[in-house]
Amino acid sequence: MKKYITKGRCTKGQVQKYGTHIKKMMEQNNGKITPTDIVEDAKNKESPLHDYFEWDNSEASRKYRLDQAREMLESVMEVVVVNEVETVQRSFFNVKTQNRESVYVTIDTAIKTGSYRTQILSRIINTLKNATTLMELFKQQEK
Numbered sequence: 847m848k849k850y851i852t853k854g855r856c857t858k859g860q861v862q863k864y865g866t867h868i869k870k871m872m873e874q875n876n877g878k879i880t881p882t883d884i885v886e887d888a889k890n891k892e893s894p895l896h897d898y899f900e901w902d903n904s905e906a907s908r909k910y911r912l913d914q915a916r917e918m919l920e921s922v923m924e925v926v927v928v929n930e931v932e933t934v935q936r937s938f939f940n941v942k943t944q945n946r947e948s949v950y951v952t953i954d955t956a957i958k959t960g961s962y963r964t965q966i967l968s969r970i971i972n973t974l975k976n977a978t979t980l981m982e983l984f985k986q987q988e989k
Contacts, residue, residue, distance in 0.1 A: 856898065867894040916940075919950045926953075941965045 850865030852858065869889060872879045888895035900906040922937045938950040941962040956962040 849930045860898070862899065939966055 848865065848869065852861035854861075856864065867887075868879060868884065875883065885899070886931045886947070887893050890896065900909055903915050920936065921937045923934050924937045925932050926935050935953065938952060939962070940948060940950050940955050941956065941982075942965065943949055944961065948969060951959070951962055956966050978984060
C-alpha cells in the first residue's frame with residue numbers, strides 16, 4: 847500500500863484514508879480526478895472524505911474568503927533587479943512567527959529576520975530536492 851503524508855491540516859491517519867480513497871476514485875475514472883469529483887463524493891456522509899469539508903455554509907463562505915486572501919497574497923508578484931538582471935518573484939512569503947502564528951512578510955523582512963530567512967531557504971531546498979527526484983523518475987520512465 848502507498849504511504850501518504852500531509853503538509854496540510856489533516857492528521858497522519860486522515861491523510862492515509864484520504865489518499866487511499868482518492869487513488870481508488872482515480873482508478874475508477876481512467877486515472878484522473880477533479881476537485882468537483884472529490885466534493886461530489888464527499889457530500890455522501892459515508893465517504894471517507896466527508897469529514898474533511900466544512901458543510902455549514904456560513905462558516906464555509908468565511909473559510910473560502912480566507913483561502914481567496916491567501917491565494918491573493920501568494921499570487922502578487924514584483925520585479926526585482928539582482929546584478930542588473932530583472933526577475934519576477936512573489937511579493938509576500940508565508941512564515942511562522944516565534945509563537946507559531948502563520949503570517950505573510952515581504953522578502954525584505956524575511957531577509958532581515960533569521961528565522962523567516964531559514965524557513966524560506968528550507969522551502970527552496972526542499973523544492974529543489976523534490977524537483978531533482980521527479981526528474982530522476984521521469985528519466986527512469988524514458989528508459
